[in-house]
Amino acid sequence: MISSSSIRLGVDIGGTFTDVVLESGDAQFSAKVLTTYAAPENAIIDGMHQVCAKAGVSPDQIGQIIHGTTLATNALIERRGAKTALITTQGFRDVIEMRTESRFEQYDLNLTLPEPLLPRQMRFTVNERVNSKGEVMIDLDPDDIRAVALQIKEAGFESVAVGLIHSYLNPRHEQMVREVLAEVLPDVAISLSCEVSPQMREYERFNTVVANAYIKPLMASYLGRLEERLQSEGVDCRVFLMHSGGGIISIQSAAEFPVRLVESGPAGGAVFAAHIAARYGLDKVLSFDMGGTTAKICLIKNQTPKTSRVFEVARTYRFKKGSGMPISIPVIDMVEIGAGGGSLAHVDAMRQIRVGPESAGSEPGPACYGRDGLRPAVTDADLVLGKLDPDNFAGGSIPLYPDASQTALLAHVGEILGMDAVEAAFGVAEMVDENMANAARVHAVENGEDLSQYTMIAFGGAAPLHAGRLCEKLGIARCLVPPGAGVGSAIGFLRAPFSFEANRSVYMKLSDFDPGVIRTLLADLQAEATGFVRTCDRDAPILSEFKVYMRYTGQGWEIPIDLTERQAMDPDAATFEARFEEDYAKLFGRVVAGMDIEITVWSVNATTPPEAVERVGVAVAGEVAAQVSTRALFDPAKAAFQEATIINRDAMESGQRAVGPAAVTEAETTIIIPASRDAIRQPDGCIDMNVKG
Numbered sequence: 001m002i003s004s005s006s007i008r009l010g011v012d013i014g015g016t017f018t019d020v021v022l023e024s025g026d027a028q029f030s031a032k033v034l035t036t037y038a039a040p041e042n043a044i045i046d047g048m049h050q051v052c053a054k055a056g057v058s059p060d061q062i063g064q065i066i067h068g069t070t071l072a073t074n075a076l077i078e079r080r081g082a083k084t085a086l087i088t089t090q091g092f093r094d095v096i097e098m099r100t101e102s103r104f105e106q107y108d109l110n111l112t113l114p115e116p117l118l119p120r121q122m123r124f125t126v127n128e129r130v131n132s133k134g135e136v137m138i139d140l141d142p143d144d145i146r147a148v149a150l151q152i153k154e155a156g157f158e159s160v161a162v163g164l165i166h167s168y169l170n171p172r173h174e175q176m177v178r179e180v181l182a183e184v185l186p187d188v189a190i191s192l193s194c195e196v197s198p199q200m201r202e203y204e205r206f207n208t209v210v211a212n213a214y215i216k217p218l219m220a221s222y223l224g225r226l227e228e229r230l231q232s233e234g235v236d237c238r239v240f241l242m243h244s245g246g247g248i249i250s251i252q253s254a255a256e257f258p259v260r261l262v263e264s265g266p267a268g269g270a271v272f273a274a275h276i277a278a279r280y281g282l283d284k285v286l287s288f289d290m291g292g293t294t295a296k297i298c299l300i301k302n303q304t305p306k307t308s309r310v311f312e313v314a315r316t317y318r319f320k321k322g323s324g325m326p327i328s329i330p331v332i333d334m335v336e337i338g339a340g341g342g343s344l345a346h347v348d349a350m351r352q353i354r355v356g357p358e359s360a361g362s363e364p365g366p367a368c369y370g371r372d373g374l375r376p377a378v379t380d381a382d383l384v385l386g387k388l389d390p391d392n393f394a395g396g397s398i399p400l401y402p403d404a405s406q407t408a409l410l411a412h413v414g415e416i417l418g419m420d421a422v423e424a425a426f427g428v429a430e431m432v433d434e435n436m437a438n439a440a441r442v443h444a445v446e447n448g449e450d451l452s453q454y455t456m457i458a459f460g461g462a463a464p465l466h467a468g469r470l471c472e473k474l475g476i477a478r479c480l481v482p483p484g485a486g487v488g489s490a491i492g493f494l495r496a497p498f499s500f501e502a503n504r505s506v507y508m509k510l511s512d513f514d515p516g517v518i519r520t521l522l523a524d525l526q527a528e529a530t531g532f533v534r535t536c537d538r539d540a541p542i543l544s545e546f547k548v549y550m551r552y553t554g555q556g557w558e559i560p561i562d563l564t565e566r567q568a569m570d571p572d573a574a575t576f577e578a579r580f581e582e583d584y585a586k587l588f589g590r591v592v593a594g595m596d597i598e599i600t601v602w603s604v605n606a607t608t609p610p611e612a613v614e615r616v617g618v619a620v621a622g623e624v625a626a627q628v629s630t631r632a633l634f635d636p637a638k639a640a641f642q643e644a645t646i647i648n649r650d651a652m653e654s655g656q657r658a659v660g661p662a663a664v665t666e667a668e669t670t671i672i673i674p675a676s677r678d679a680i681r682q683p684d685g686c687i688d689m690n691v692k693g
Contacts, residue, residue, distance in 0.1 A: 006023075006024065006025055007022065007024045007055075007057060007061050007062050007063050007064075008023045008062070008063060008066065008494055009023075009048060009051070009066070010066050010067075010492075010493040011044050011048075011065065011066070011067045011068070011493075012068050012069070012265050012487070012489040012490040013040050013067075013068070013070060013265070014070055014265060014292055014489075015035065015070055015293025015294065015342070015359055015361055016034070016035060016291065016292020016293050016340065016361050016365070017032045017033065017034060017035060017292050017461060018032070018035045018040070018047055019047070019487035019489065019490040020044065020047030020048055020051050020490060021051065021484065021487050021490040022052065022054075022055050027055065028484060029051040029054040029055045030051060030487045030490070031047045031054075032394055032395075032461065032486060033046050033047045033050070034363075037363060039225070040069070040222065041222070041226045041229045044229075045233060048062075048233070058234070059230075059233050060236065062235055064237050065230070065235070065239045065240070066240045066241075066248055067226075067239060067241055067242065067493070068241070068242035068261075068265040068489060068493055069241075069261060069264060071218070071261075072215050072218075072219060072259065072261045072262045072264075073262050073263065075215045075218055076117070076211055076214065076215065076313050076325065077313065079117070080218075081117075081215045081218055082158040082159040082189070082215070082216065083122075083157050083159070084157065084158070084159045084210065084214045085118070085122050085155070085159075085161070086123045086124065086160075086162075086163060086206070086209075086213075087124050087125070087126060087145075087148060087152075087160060087161070087162045087164075087177055088123065088124070088162075088163050088164060089126065089128055089164045090125040090127045090128070092165055092206075093123045094120065094123075095202050095203055095206050096116040096117070096118065096123075096203065096206050096207055096210060097116045097120065099113065099203060099322075100203055102322055103322075104321060104322030104323045114324065114325065117207070117210050117214055117325065118210055118214075122157075124152065125148075126144045126145055126148060126177070127140070128144075128164060128173050129165065130164065130165060130166040130169065130170045131166060132507070133169070134166060134169030134170040140177075142176065142180055145177050145180040145181070146180055146184060149180055149181050152188070153184060153185055157188060158189065159188060159190075159191070159216055159217050160185070160190050160213060161191050161193070161206075161209045162174050162177045162181075162190065162192050162193060162209065163193040163202070163206040163209045163210070167193055167198075168193070168194055168197075168198035168199055168504060169505070169506070171194035171195075171198075174192045174194045175194075178190050178192060189213065191212040191213040193205050193206065193209035195257075196208055196259060197209060197328045198503065198505065199309070199328055199503060199504070199601055201328070203326070204310055204326045204328040207325060207327065208259060208326075208327050208329060211259050211325065211327055212258060215259065216258055218258075219254070219258035219261065220255045223239075223251055223255050226239065227239060227251070238251075239251045241253075241254035241261055241264065242264040242265070242267060242492075242493050243260040243261060243264055243499075244260055244261065244262055244264055244267050244311075244329060244331040245260070245307065245330035245331055245332065245499065245501050245605070246270060246271050246307070246332050246496060247496055247497055247499025247607060248493070248498045248499065248536060249498075249499075249532060249535075249536065250536050252535065253532055259327060259329060260329050260330075262313060262331075263332065263334075263336075265489050266289060266294075266332070266334055266336060266489070267492075267496075268490065268493045269287065269289035269460065269492055270287050270289075270296075270298045270300065270305040271305070271492040271493075271495050272459060272482070272488045272489060272491050272495060273285060273289075273457040273459070274287075274300050274304060275492070276457050276482050276686070277303045277455075277457065279614065279616045280480065280615075280618075280686075281615060282303070283301060283302050283303065284300075284301060284449075284453055284455065285299075285300040285454060285457055286298075286299060286300075286440065286455070286456045286457070286474075287299075287334075287457055288440075288456050288457065288458045288459075288463050288467055289458075289459055289488065289489065290341070290458075290462040290463035290465075290466060291341070291460040291463075292341045292359070292461060292462065293338070293342055293359040294336050294337065294340050294357075295337055295436050295462075295463075296334050296336045296460075297335045297336075297436070297439055298332060298333070298334035298335075299333075299443065299449060299454075300457075305333070306332070307330065307332055307560075308330075308331055309328060310327070310331075311326070311327055311331045312324030312326050313325045313327055330503070330603070334443075335440070335443045337356065337435060337436065338356030338358070339356050339357075339378070339436050340356075340378065341377065341379040341382070341461060341462035341465075342359040342366055342377050343355050343377060343378050344356065344359060344360055344376065345375075345377065345378070345381070345409075345412065345428040346412055346413070347413055351417060353413060353417075353427045354431070355378060355432045356432070356435070359377075360373050360375065360377045365377075367380050367401075367404045367405050368380050368400040368405040369398065369400070369401075370399065370401045373404075373408075374411075375412055376409045376413060376424075378432050378462070379462070380408055380409060380428075381424075381425035381426075381428040381432075382425075382429065382462075383400055383405045384402065384406060384421055384422060384425035385422070385425050385426065385634035386631055386632050386633040386644070387465050387633065387634075387670060387672050388465075389631075389670070390402055394667070395667035405421075405425075406421040409421050409424040409425055409428070413427065413428065422634070426634065426636065426639065429466075432466070433466055433469050433473060433636075436466070437470055437474055451476055452474075452477075455476070455478045455479070456470070456474075456479040456480070457479070457481075457482065458479055458480070458481050459481070459485040459486070460485070460486070460488055460489070460669075461486045461669050462669070463481075463485065463669075464485055464486075464670060464672065465670055465671075465672050467479050467672075468660075468671075468674040468677055468689060469672075469674060472676060477690060477691045478688070478691075479677075479688075479689040479690075480682075480686050480687070480689070481686065481689065482684075482685070482686050483684070484668075485668070485669055485671075486666070486668025487668060495611065497611075498537050498608045499605060499606060499608070500529045500532035500533050500605070500606055501603060501604070501605040501606075502525045502526075502529040502532075502603070502605075502606075503601055504521065505600055505602075506521055506599075506602060507598065507599070508598065508599045509553065509596050509599075510576060510577055510597045510599075511596050513571075515571045515572070518602075519570075519571060522568050522569065522602060522604060523569075525602060525603070526606065529544070529604050529605060529606035530542055530544070533607070537608060540609075541609060542606050542607065542608060543606070543609055544605070544606055544607075545604070545607065546562070546563040546568035546604055547561065547603040547604075547605070548561050548563060548602055549599065549602075550576070550597055550598065551597070551598060552592050552596070553597070558599075558600050559580075560583075560603075561576075561579050561583055563579065568604075576597075576599070577597060580597055616682060616684050616686075618688075619654045619681070619682050621657055621678075622657065623655075623657070624656070624658070624659060625647045625651070625652045625653075625657060626647070627645040627646060628646045628647060628651075628665075630643050630645055630646060631643075631644060632644070633661050633672070635661060635675050637676065638675070642661045642675060643661075644661040644662050644663055645658070645659070645662045646663050647665070648665060648666075649665060649666040650666065652664070652681040652687075653681065655680065656681050657678055657679065657680050658673050658678065658681075659678050660676065660677045660678060661673065661674060662679070664687055671687050671689075676691060676692060677689050677691060678690060678692050
């Protein structure tokens with residue numbers, strides 16, 4: 001009898017599918033159901049019942065639920081959040097509209113900057129001022145706050161963001177605003193920048209607190225409904241949320257800081273890939289997560305995903321930094337593009353095939369779903385090219401209609417360009433693969449990495465269909481497709497630690513190094529981060545990871561420097577300088593002699609210890625796996641159909657091979673082995689794809 005404490009549920013709401021994974025002891029059971037946009041909790045309940053039935057347990061036996069979602073991201077992209085007001089310092093009303101005044105596309109004379117989340121009439125000011133040292137220069141009058149609060153009340157706002165200049169150093173004025181708002185507007189959600197993102201750079205900080213306020217009522221409503229639905233189904237366990245930094249927080253923290261959920265689903269995927277990398281002892285991994293709506297690419301070095309403290313949502317120009325909405329929170333650093341199975345194809349004014357970022361989602365879905373979708377998606381192209389079995393998609397739960405795919409491809413691509421359905425499908429598939437390859441190349445160059453030295457780990461419902469071709473384009477020799485790849489992010493949630501990162505901007509030059517101030521600051525951040533983790537687990541041991549962001553005086557941006565606990569709690573200027581120069585030289589090839597160094601941001605991440613990982617003994621290649629059947633599979637490298645063997649993944653034994661061209665099928669996805677590759681089933685169930693020979 002398995003105790004309920006060992007039964008855990010991971011749930012990932014994506015743009016097309018909701019993935020549910022139940023872990024009972026050493027066994028895993030999964031399901032993919034179409035996302036229900038109007039009430040996302042319905043898909044969760046449906047998927048939960050499916051996996052419980054497979055596992056032979058009842059919902060009331062579930063001991064823990066860990067959840068990630070794209071709802072926050074989608075609300076920001078689609079601009080469907082709460083009616084939100086911003087209160088800021090007089091003279092700074094237009095910061096979120098002025099941006100940083102940089103042109104992300106230097107030579108575009110018709111450059112259109114993204115609209116701010118809040119138009120000018122929704123932004124209000126109060127007369128106050130705190131300087132860059134945290135000293136009050138103009139006191140804030142409570143009557144001024146009350147006057148603004150009454151305007152907000154009369155206009156019927158549902159949420160208020162408060163972002164005052166230099167409040168990260170002295171939060172008292174923002175706290176005063178909250179006290180008055182709570183009195184005048186007791187039912188309105190309030191977000192303070194000194195709590196949401198206590199960091200320098202007012203554009204990023206204001207944008208982050210506005211985004212938090214914008215989605216706060218929506219997420220609070222959803223999380224409340226989810227808890228009620230689960231309880232009505234007899235589920236009485238605690239629910240936790242995956243955050244964008246790759247850890248787990250309580251549902252209460254998630255409701256207070258929903259902006260930290262913005263990349264929660266993709267973060268789970270990166271954690272999943274890092275876990276596989278640790279099992280195989282891989283230090284250079286390219287994580288490739290392709291679902292129904294987007295593709296996510298992340299560099300994982302030394303079994304740890306690369307992290308950042310600023311990222312952009314809803315970029316309006318592909319790959320262009322500065323064209324999106326900057327969010328200043330701890331986040332796993334990745335490239336995300338609109339290239340999923342549901343991404344729609346069209347022909348532009350230059351008669352070029354374009355794919356995405358618009359997606360068919362789950363309603364109506366690609367044309368082949370037979371749900372009144374008329375435009376061709378990547379899934380339609382994959383079906384026409386023989387990558388998918390129309391009778392065995394999503395474990396046979398969703399029938400596919402090839403005729404509908406051909407009709408859509410001809411109508412929107414083929415007839416315009418004089419192609420038949422197969423040529424149109426080939427064009428669409430090559431375009432989406434090249435988009436993803438370009439994104440990976442750009443990301444690698446920005447980080448000074450050579451992808452030919454990397455191993456790809458592919459997961460998500462659509463990634464195994466495209467990973468082989470992507471490896472060919474990027475010159476990557478090896479690709480691992482783990483078991484459960486179709487629901488990889490949901491599995492990643494079950495591998496993530498409880499964690500929370502606290503950060504704060506306090507400017508300090510090394511020439512003015514003050515060990516006492518540093519020791520107190522880092523101890524305060526450690527206590528803050530640990531407090532959040534304790535809301536999830538009162539008894540688990542907690543590790544602290546220390547990081548400072550440093551730069552040469554006069555530079556515009558800083559680099560992250562990791563410190564040991566001893567270096568952090570017994571700070572020494574020479575040690576800080578040596579650590580900075582070491583990492584700076586790795587990134588830029590040299591140090592700058594004679595320049596003072598400054599610290600801008602201090603960070604402490606509190607985390608429960610990672611689970612122990614057992615290394616996999618790699619299998620020796622053996623006999624060829626038994627084929628179920630054969631079918632025609634289009635080879636893009638040769639631009640022709642070839643006969644491919646069809647192999648059931650569940651029937652493959654350790655060491656058995658699949659010789660390309662082949663398709664290895666399972667309930668949640670299909671792995672396409674190109675003619676240039678062979679694959680071996682490893683002892684843990686991974687399909688290990690390598691270049692032939």
